[in-house]
Amino acid sequence: MFVKQISVFLENRAGSLAGVTKLLGDNGFDLMSLSIADTTDFGILRGIVADYKRALTILSGAGYSAKVSDVLAVSVPDHPGALAEVLSMLSEKDIGLEYLYSFFRNHGDHALIIIRVDKPDECVKALQNAGIKMLSQEDLQAV
Amino acid sequence: MEHMIWNPTMECMPREQLRSFQDGRLRDIVRRVYENVPFYRHKMQGRGLMPGDIHGVADIELLPFTEKQDLRNNYPFSLFAVPLSEVVRVHASSGTTGKPTVVGYTSGDIDRWAELMARSMYCANVSKGDIVQIAYGYGLFTGGLGAHYGAERVGAVVVPISGGNTTRQLMLLQDFGATALCCTPSYALNLAEALERDGIKETKLKCGIFGAEPWTESMREKIEDMLHIDALNIYGLSEVMGPGVSMECMCKQGMHIWEDHFLPEIIGPDGKGLPYGEQGDLTFTTLSKHGMPLLRYRTHDLCTLTDEPCACGRTHVRMGRIMGRTDDMLIIRGVNVFPSQIEHALLQVKGIQPQYQIVVERKNLLDTLEVQVELSPENMSDTVRELEALERKIADSIASHALVSAKIKLCQPGSLPRSEGKAKRVVDNRKL
Numbered sequence: 001m002f003v004k005q006i007s008v009f010l011e012n013r014a015g016s017l018a019g020v021t022k023l024l025g026d027n028g029f030d031l032m033s034l035s036i037a038d039t040t041d042f043g044i045l046r047g048i049v050a051d052y053k054r055a056l057t058i059l060s061g062a063g064y065s066a067k068v069s070d071v072l073a074v075s076v077p078d079h080p081g082a083l084a085e086v087l088s089m090l091s092e093k094d095i096g097l098e099y100l101y102s103f104f105r106n107h108g109d110h111a112l113i114i115i116r117v118d119k120p121d122e123c124v125k126a127l128q129n130a131g132i133k134m135l136s137q138e139d140l141q142a143v
Numbered sequence: 144m145e146h147m148i149w150n151p152t153m154e155c156m157p158r159e160q161l162r163s164f165q166d167g168r169l170r171d172i173v174r175r176v177y178e179n180v181p182f183y184r185h186k187m188q189g190r191g192l193m194p195g196d197i198h199g200v201a202d203i204e205l206l207p208f209t210e211k212q213d214l215r216n217n218y219p220f221s222l223f224a225v226p227l228s229e230v231v232r233v234h235a236s237s238g239t240t241g242k243p244t245v246v247g248y249t250s251g252d253i254d255r256w257a258e259l260m261a262r263s264m265y266c267a268n269v270s271k272g273d274i275v276q277i278a279y280g281y282g283l284f285t286g287g288l289g290a291h292y293g294a295e296r297v298g299a300v301v302v303p304i305s306g307g308n309t310t311r312q313l314m315l316l317q318d319f320g321a322t323a324l325c326c327t328p329s330y331a332l333n334l335a336e337a338l339e340r341d342g343i344k345e346t347k348l349k350c351g352i353f354g355a356e357p358w359t360e361s362m363r364e365k366i367e368d369m370l371h372i373d374a375l376n377i378y379g380l381s382e383v384m385g386p387g388v389s390m391e392c393m394c395k396q397g398m399h400i401w402e403d404h405f406l407p408e409i410i411g412p413d414g415k416g417l418p419y420g421e422q423g424d425l426t427f428t429t430l431s432k433h434g435m436p437l438l439r440y441r442t443h444d445l446c447t448l449t450d451e452p453c454a455c456g457r458t459h460v461r462m463g464r465i466m467g468r469t470d471d472m473l474i475i476r477g478v479n480v481f482p483s484q485i486e487h488a489l490l491q492v493k494g495i496q497p498q499y500q501i502v503v504e505r506k507n508l509l510d511t512l513e514v515q516v517e518l519s520p521e522n523m524s525d526t527v528r529e530l531e532a533l534e535r536k537i538a539d540s541i542a543s544h545a546l547v548s549a550k551i552k553l554c555q556p557g558s559l560p561r562s563e564g565k566a567k568r569v570v571d572n573r574k575l
Contacts, residue, residue: 005525007523007524007525009518009523009530009553009555010555011553011554011555011558016555037526037527039527039530039531041552041553042530042552042553044524044525044526044527044530046525060520063555063556063557064555064556065518065519065520065522065523065555065556066520066523067520067523067524067525069525098525098526098528099526116525116526
């Protein structure tokens with residue numbers, strides 16, 4: 001049920017984001033989703049691509065510190081308050097959210113949210129029990 | 144100008160007489176280290192030297208040098224020349240990697256140190272009736288306790304506030320009315336700026352005894368101008384004793400080295416002694432220490448000496464400002480830091496490669512140390528939390544191994560400069 005996310009370490013300096021996106025673009029990667037976490041000194045680019053293994057090889061080969069990690073692609077109804085409901089439910093179950101960002105494309109009348117939590121397996125169960133749909137890696141490529 | 148002199152007999156002794164006094168003390172110390180310190184006995188035996196071969200200062204070049212590395216090799220107590228039961232105090236400074244450099248003092252050594260710091264206090268006209276705020280760190284570092292004992296010896300009121308906590312420093316400075324301040328020159332500037340910021344124009348300060356880091360004449364002018372005091376330079380290092388190895392008098396023309404206790408030499412790059420006036424590596428032989436006497440200890444501080452008479456009446460030679468180092472040691476906020484210590488500290492953290500760069504700046508008058516480290520793929524994380532935890536872990540390791548706080552900056556692999564052979568590890572942007 002997990003989706004593979006690739007993350008790349010970037011220094012906060014001019015051109016570093018341009019460099020990594022160009023590298024991915026030149027190699028034919030379509031970033032289906034993207035977020036950047038930043039501090040004063042560094043940033044972490046996180047994104048979803050179809051062939052994450054090849055992306056990791058290319059990024060590592062170009063000297064980047066990169067990592068693949070498991071995240072969840074949650075399908076949330078596209079109306080006000082829907083996301084809040086999901087997050088409250090997770091919070092009640094004491095599942096901590098590390099970060100969250102949205103998917104570029106919609107999934108029918110649902111929005112897609114990428115989340116990373118501290119208790120991934122419990123989170124999957126909780127979402128399933130609440131009838132909230134999650135998409136797999138294959139599902140995402142079809143979106 | 145009035146010049147107070149604590150011990151005129153010794154401090155103003157004619158130089159010829161002083162030399163024969165040194166001859167006697169040198170013979171004594173050579174005999175003591177030969178008999179009691181295996182390290183020196185072996186070194187002297189290796190040169191075919193017996194204590195009787197050293198008749199006086201003229202024979203100094205026959206004796207072996209001592210390096211900081213020798214202190215490390217003999218960690219912790221093997222260079223002590225007395226049984227441990229005779230030692231009443233140890234101090235330590237950070238070593239080049241991991242282990243600190245340890246120094247032991249007998250009660251006689253502590254007494255002589257207080258005497259020399261009392262001379263130094265008198266150099267600044269600090270005496271009974273003065274209030275001395277000591278903002279040097281107390282502890283293994285010699286600064287705080289060294290100044291403390293000297294100020295007590297002259298009968299001044301001692302305020303042992305130790306370093307840091309500027310708000311508290313300012314409060315006590317005003318409430319207690321300190322007339323003398325002991326700290327690093329950069330911290331003095333920092334306090335001066337804080338006073339200005341708080342709109343405090345008047346203090347009772349009349350002088351400052353500043354040391355433990357190199358500074359310049361322009362810094363002196365700035366401190367004197369901002370605090371309306373005489374800012375005097377003091378020098379020392381724990382290996383030789385601590386603060387009070389030498390001290391400027393009110394003439395402000397260099398620091399008098401207390402030559403009845405320390406025999407200074409200036410050594411050139413070829414290891415030969417240089418005449419007065421030439422710049423080289425300042426080297427000391429301790430003449431009166433019992434706990435841990437040292438022969439020809441290379442400080443690696445670059446400076447010059449002069450024996451020209453001083454207007455204050457003291458006859459002891461004066462050393463000029465420290466112009467640099469003959470090794471890669473950095474002085475950050477008074478703490479001695481070697482790049483090798485930083486490297487050692489980095490290697491204690493899992494997954495950290497020894498690719499690093501040290502950037503030293505002076506921001507708001509205080510030295511800052513930034514250590515740039517490449518983030519290895521092994522330590523990569525998709526969360527800021529974990530990367531920041533890694534930065535803290537590295538900073539903690541540096542704090543415990545090099546005793547200095549550092550800001551850590553993670554960098555992309557391969558982004559730090561590499562060069563053939565010795566990499567450029569240190570970028571010192573301080574303009575002194």
